[in-house]
Amino acid sequence: MPTPPNLLNDDGSASMATMFMMSHHGLRRDLLRFERALGREGRLDEAQVEALRAEWQSYRATLHGHHQVEDTGMFPRMREVSPALAACIDDLAEQHRQIDPLLTRGDSAFAELPSPGPALAVVRELRALLEPHLAQEEQHIVPVIRSAGAFPGPGTDAEADLYAQGFAWSSHGIAPDILQKVYALLPEVLTARLPAARAAFDERCRRAWGTARAGAARTPIPEADSYS
Numbered sequence: 001m002p003t004p005p006n007l008l009n010d011d012g013s014a015s016m017a018t019m020f021m022m023s024h025h026g027l028r029r030d031l032l033r034f035e036r037a038l039g040r041e042g043r044l045d046e047a048q049v050e051a052l053r054a055e056w057q058s059y060r061a062t063l064h065g066h067h068q069v070e071d072t073g074m075f076p077r078m079r080e081v082s083p084a085l086a087a088c089i090d091d092l093a094e095q096h097r098q099i100d101p102l103l104t105r106g107d108s109a110f111a112e113l114p115s116p117g118p119a120l121a122v123v124r125e126l127r128a129l130l131e132p133h134l135a136q137e138e139q140h141i142v143p144v145i146r147s148a149g150a151f152p153g154p155g156t157d158a159e160a161d162l163y164a165q166g167f168a169w170s171s172h173g174i175a176p177d178i179l180q181k182v183y184a185l186l187p188e189v190l191t192a193r194l195p196a197a198r199a200a201f202d203e204r205c206r207r208a209w210g211t212a213r214a215g216a217a218r219t220p221i222p223e224a225d226s227y228s
C-alpha cells in the first residue's frame, strides 16, 4: 500500500482535499468498528442489534452519496481539467459499480442479526474492495484538489443541517488542529450548527459502539487502536 497522504497540504493549510479525505477516514473507521463489533464474543442484545442496523443504513447511504458526488460532480469536472486522468477515472467509476451490489447484500445480512456471520462477511468484502479504491483516489485524485479551498455553502436551512451532520460524521477521529483549519473554510451557517451536530454524533456512537472514544488522525487512515 502506498504511504497515505497527509490531510493537510504541504504548507499546513486545509483544502477540499482535506475534507474529501476526512470522508475516506470515516468510511474506513466505520468498517473497522463494524468488524470489531460483529466479531466480538457473546450474543448481541436487542438494543445493539437495532443500533447496528441503524448504523448500517446510515453507512450505506453515506457511501452511496459519496460515490454519487464523485460520479456526477468531481469526476466529470476532473476529466475536463486533467484529461490524463481519464483512464484512472474510468477505473474508479467501474469500482463504484462493483461495490454497489454489496450494499444491497448488506441489507439482508444485517437483517440476520443477532447472527453476526453474514454481516461480518459483507463488511470484510466491502473492506477488501474499498481499501484499494480509496487508496487509488488518494494517490491520483487528491493532488488535483489540493488547491481548491472554497466550500460551496448550503442553500437552505435543511441543507445546512444535513451538511452539519455530514461534517460531524467525518470529523470524528480527526486531529483537533486539523478540524480547526477545516472549519475556518466553512460558512458560519454551517459552523454554528457543528457543536450540536457533533454532540449528537457522539451520542450515536455510544449507542452503536458503546463509546464515543476517537483517535486524532492526520491522514485518511484511522488510528485503529482508538476503536478497539
Ligand SMILES: [Fe+2]
Pocket (backbone or CB within 6 Å): 066, 067, 070, 092, 096, 133, 137
Ligand atoms: Fe470513489
Ligand SMILES: [Fe+2]
Pocket (backbone or CB within 6 Å): 024, 066, 070, 134, 137
Ligand atoms: Fe472517494
